[in-house]
Amino acid sequence: MSFSWAKQYQPTSAFGQWVDERLPLPRFVYNAVGAGYPAPRNLNYFWNFGFLAGAALMIQIITGIVLAMHYAANSGIAFDSVEHIMRDVNSGWLIRYVHANGASMFFIVVYIHIFRGLYFGSYKAPREMLWLLGVVIFLLMMATAFMGYVLVWGQMSFWGAQVITGFFSALPLVGEPIRQWLLGGFAPDDATLNRFFSLHYLLPFVILGVIILHVWALHIPGSNNPTGVNVKSEQDTVPFHPYYTAKDSFGFAIFLIVFAALVFFAPNILGHADNYIPANPLSTPAHIVPEWYFWPFYAILRAFTVDFLWIPAKLWGVLAMFASILLLFFLPWLDRSPVRSGTYRPMFKIFFWILMVDILILAVCGMKPAEEPWVRLGQLAAAYYFAHFLIILPIISKIEKPLPLPNSITESVLGGNNTVGALAGNAA
Amino acid sequence: MATVGQSESPDAGVIEGARRRDFIHVAAVSWAGIGVGAIGLPLINQMSASADVLALASIEVDVSSIQTGQAIKTSWRKQPIFIRNLTPVEIADANKVDVATLRDPQTLAERTKAGKENWLITLGVCTHLGCVPLGAAEGEVRGDFGGYFCPCHGSHYDTAARIRKGPAPANLAVPEYEFTSDTVVKIG
Numbered sequence: 001m002s003f004s005w006a007k008q009y010q011p012t013s014a015f016g017q018w019v020d021e022r023l024p025l026p027r028f029v030y031n032a033v034g035a036g037y038p039a040p041r042n043l044n045y046f047w048n049f050g051f052l053a054g055a056a057l058m059i060q061i062i063t064g065i066v067l068a069m070h071y072a073a074n075s076g077i078a079f080d081s082v083e084h085i086m087r088d089v090n091s092g093w094l095i096r097y098v099h100a101n102g103a104s105m106f107f108i109v110v111y112i113h114i115f116r117g118l119y120f121g122s123y124k125a126p127r128e129m130l131w132l133l134g135v136v137i138f139l140l141m142m143a144t145a146f147m148g149y150v151l152v153w154g155q156m157s158f159w160g161a162q163v164i165t166g167f168f169s170a171l172p173l174v175g176e177p178i179r180q181w182l183l184g185g186f187a188p189d190d191a192t193l194n195r196f197f198s199l200h201y202l203l204p205f206v207i208l209g210v211i212i213l214h215v216w217a218l219h220i221p222g223s224n225n226p227t228g229v230n231v232k233s234e235q236d237t238v239p240f241h242p243y244y245t246a247k248d249s250f251g252f253a254i255f256l257i258v259f260a261a262l263v264f265f266a267p268n269i270l271g272h273a274d275n276y277i278p279a280n281p282l283s284t285p286a287h288i289v290p291e292w293y294f295w296p297f298y299a300i301l302r303a304f305t306v307d308f309l310w311i312p313a314k315l316w317g318v319l320a321m322f323a324s325i326l327l328l329f330f331l332p333w334l335d336r337s338p339v340r341s342g343t344y345r346p347m348f349k350i351f352f353w354i355l356m357v358d359i360l361i362l363a364v365c366g367m368k369p370a371e372e373p374w375v376r377l378g379q380l381a382a383a384y385y386f387a388h389f390l391i392i393l394p395i396i397s398k399i400e401k402p403l404p405l406p407n408s409i410t411e412s413v414l415g416g417n418n419t420v421g422a423l424a425g426n427a428a
Numbered sequence: 429m430a431t432v433g434q435s436e437s438p439d440a441g442v443i444e445g446a447r448r449r450d451f452i453h454v455a456a457v458s459w460a461g462i463g464v465g466a467i468g469l470p471l472i473n474q475m476s477a478s479a480d481v482l483a484l485a486s487i488e489v490d491v492s493s494i495q496t497g498q499a500i501k502t503s504w505r506k507q508p509i510f511i512r513n514l515t516p517v518e519i520a521d522a523n524k525v526d527v528a529t530l531r532d533p534q535t536l537a538e539r540t541k542a543g544k545e546n547w548l549i550t551l552g553v554c555t556h557l558g559c560v561p562l563g564a565a566e567g568e569v570r571g572d573f574g575g576y577f578c579p580c581h582g583s584h585y586d587t588a589a590r591i592r593k594g595p596a597p598a599n600l601a602v603p604e605y606e607f608t609s610d611t612v613v614k615i616g
Contacts, residue, residue, distance in 0.1 A: 066474055088479040091470030256463075 003222070005234040007035050032219065038237035039244055040225035042413050046120075047223065047244075048251030049113035054211060055252060056106035061204050063099040064148075071151065073197035075190045078153035079278040097267040098259075103145050104270045105259050107293035110141065118331075119352055121340030122224040128332040130217040135328045137210050142325075144203040145293065147196040150188070154275030155285050161188040161196070163288060167301075170315040187281055227412045228340025229405055236409040287369050295366030296359050296385075300324050302370055303382040320382065327389050334389055337397035344403040347396045355388045486616030488608065491547065499564040501552060504603065504615050508552030510564045510576070510589070511613070518587035519545060521574065525586065532598045536588040539602050549613065550589045550600035554578040561585060561600070576600065 009027040011017040020027055030036045070089050072081040085092035114134070117123055123131035150161045165182050169175040184191025222231060231237055238244075262269070270292055274285045290298050304316035342349045358381050365378030406412035487504050491511055494500055499512035514522075522536040540547060552560050559580035563570040571577030572593060573586035583594030590599040605615040 062471065066471060069475065070478075084478070084480065088481075090473045090476050090478060092474060092478070094470050095474060 002031065002036070002219070003038050003231065003234070003237065005237075006031070006038050007239060009034075009036055032215070033245065034241045035239040037219070037240040038231075038234070039223050039240050040231055040409050041236060041238045041243075042225050042227065042409050043223060043244065043247075044226050045247075045251060046112065046116040046226075048248055049109045049116060050218075051248040052109040052251060052255050053106065053113055055255070056102060056109055057204065057207060057211070059102050060099060060106060061208075063095050063102060064201070064204065066095050067099055068197075068201060071197075073151065073194050075153060075193050075279070078151065078193060082152050094263070097263045100271065101259065101262045101267060103148065104291070104293065105255070105262070106141065107145070109255070110138065111293070114138070115356065117224075118355075119342040120224055120226060121228050121335070121337075121342065123332045124335070124338075124340050125332070126221045127217070127224060130214060130221075131332055132329060133210055133214040133217055135325070137207055137214060138328075139325060140203055140207045140210065142294070144200060144207065145291065147200040147203070149291060150196050151193070151200060152275055153193065153279045155277045155279060155283075156272045156275040156288070158188055158279035158281065159284055159288050160290060161192060165192075167318045167321075170312070170318040172315070188279075189281075224340060225409060226341060226343065227406055227409055228344070229407075229409055229412070232408050233410075289367060292363070292367070295364075296362035297321050297324060297366070299362040299366035299378040300382045300385065302366075302375065303379045305375060305379075320386075324382075324385060327386070331389065331393075335393045335397050337400065337402070339402040339405065344405055345396075345400060346403065347400040348393075351388060351392050351396065355385070358384050358388070486614060488612055488614050490612050492611035496546070498566075501564045504551075508560050508564075509603065509615060510548075510550050510552045510600070512548040512550075512564070512589075514546045514548055514587060518574065522586060522588035522590075525590075531591050534588070534590060534599055539588055539590075539599070541605075541607060544607060547607075547613070548587075548589060549605055549615065550602055552576075553601070554580065554583055554596055555591065555598040555600065556581055556583050556594070556596035 009020070009024075009030040011020045011026070016026065019025070027036075067085065070081065070085045070092060072078060082096070085096050087093075089095075117131065117134070146160070146164055150157045161183075165179050165188070168182060169179040171178065180186060182192075183189075184195060225231075272289070277285075289295075298321075301317045301321040304313045304320060307313050308316060337345065337348065339345055342352050361377060361381040362385065365374045365381060368374040406415065485505060487502070489502055489509075489511060491500075491513070494511060494513045496513050497515045497518075499510055502509045502511065519536065527533045527535055536545060536548075539550075552564060554561050556578065557580065559578050561576035561578040561583070562568040563576035563585075569577045569579075571584035573584050575587045575589050575592075576585040577583070578585075578594065578596065581595050583596035584592050585596075585600055586592050588599075591597070603615050605613055608614045
């Protein structure tokens with residue numbers, strides 16, 4: 001599965017030899033993230049974010065297991081048990097702030113990881129399966145993050161649970177029964193809290209499992225790279241270790257600095273003050289808003305304000321929101337351009353950045369209260385989001401004239417821009 | 429670090445002295461080790477008793493209603509405490525014993541406060557494997573030596589709650605306590 005010039009694992013001791021013949025785990029690690037895995041020599045810092053996402057998941061799992069030792073999933077005492085963690089448990093404040101901000105850090109690095117894939121065409125053949133598994137991980141992350149937020153059982157937790165499970169009531173006929181089945185009642189309560197706790201503990205390990213498949217699917221073709229040009233010879237690659245282990249470690253250190261700054265200096269800046277009020281089923285906060293990483297999707301949800309084609313606005317909103325993510329499953333077949341990297345696609349590059357701005361606008365609209373001008377702006381931005389994937393991408397992949405590609409990764413690294421290379425068709 | 433020192437290293441030929449890269453490695457790994465320690469400590473320490481548990485670490489008990497010969501059970505740090513008002517006979521029994529013959533040699537005086545020798549305050553936790561011995565409540569078996577008897581594995585304690593027979597290695601523990609008045613005792 002790797003390149004023919006990949007270094008072979010050589011046990012350095014008799015004991016290593018003994019282990020290798022019985023359980024070749026060191027060999028496996030060597031071939032996966034060691035010197036036995038050749039990676040393109042030109043990977044830039046955007047290629048750190050896969051590793052960072054994995055590190056963020058491990059931080060969430062470790063701090064989460066610890067928090068579960070002190071948390072009580074009972075609607076009567078859940079909120080108090082969180083305060084108990086903050087005030088009484090040794091270093092509990094630190095562990096909870098790391099976990100709460102860790103979710104944000106996880107989404108930040110995953111969004112950068114996704115945008116990296118979008119820009120450099122990492123979803124294209126032969127990496128479609130890698131991309132699909134990534135979208136699955138993203139969906140699992142969203143479910144996990146939402147359920148974790150409910151566990152705090154503050155006002156935002158409760159009303160978030162009310163609103164998100166309310167999505168399902170938009171479905172005709174079966175909607176309300178499904179919602180009651182999800183909640184285990186008519187409104188979020190003990191039953192909801194207990195199942196969310198159970199699933200919030202389970203899903204990270206499911207994510208871990210899908211990540212193993214994701215990395216497996218990565219190792220079949222190997223990493224994409226900033227030129228999008230295939231690896232052609234040994235000189236196009238360097239061994240993963242020590243080159244990218246060192247680069248990832250450096251990136252990890254930067255990640256930890258930002259993370260620590262957030263935890264120690266602004267631990268609540270990404271949260272909502274209302275969630276420090278215990279859940280009250282009889283009083284909704286004036287302004288319900290999800291965590292920042294859901295804002296763009298929340299804006300799409302709210303974009304439909306009138307019934308249309310006999311389908312109620314509520315159902316349109318829910319369908320659009322789910323569609324905005326499910327759309328990503330079809331991306332490898334919507335963008336037909338054989339050139340991967342946006343660097344060599346002059347039109348794609350422009351529209352990529354417009355999409356980034358569009359998502360930013362959606363995020364702002366999702367954060368703002370449902371009033372003008374944010375509703376209208378959100379509608380336009382949502383429409384553009386779908387247009388980008390369903391109309392613009394298929395068209396520009398037909399009409400665009402890509403820039404000349406370098407003949408090889410090595411040439412792009414060493415040769416500068418004066419070499420005229422092969423055209424688009426040779427990329428794949 | 430295993431692959432360092434191959435041909436890519438510009439000063440691989442230098443044998444004497446530390447290379448710049450060696451210093452960087454040692455410094456980086458040391459610093460990372462400090463970081464791991466700084467993160468690991470809270471993750472381990474979170475399992476220690478929390479502040480709300482420690483806040484309940486001392487209690488006050490009014491012993492005025494305990495008649496001579498009676499005992500009560502109360503709870504301290506989620507563990508049973510026996511408070512016994514010894515009779516003169518029980519005190520005499522306890523003082524009669526040759527301390528040198530005991531498994532855990534202690535006199536009654538050493539296990540009570542001066543002037544309050546009739547107040548025997550011990551943990552109700554058998555020193556063998558942690559069961560609650562019988563004998564504090566009315567009508568319970570008090571063992572061969574008239575003190576406490578642990579039904580789990582048959583440890584007999586005498587009237588000073590000292591181990592006399594059975595598998596327990598030590599006397600029932602005496603907690604830290606003091607009489608804050610004639611009738612109120614502060615445990616812990």
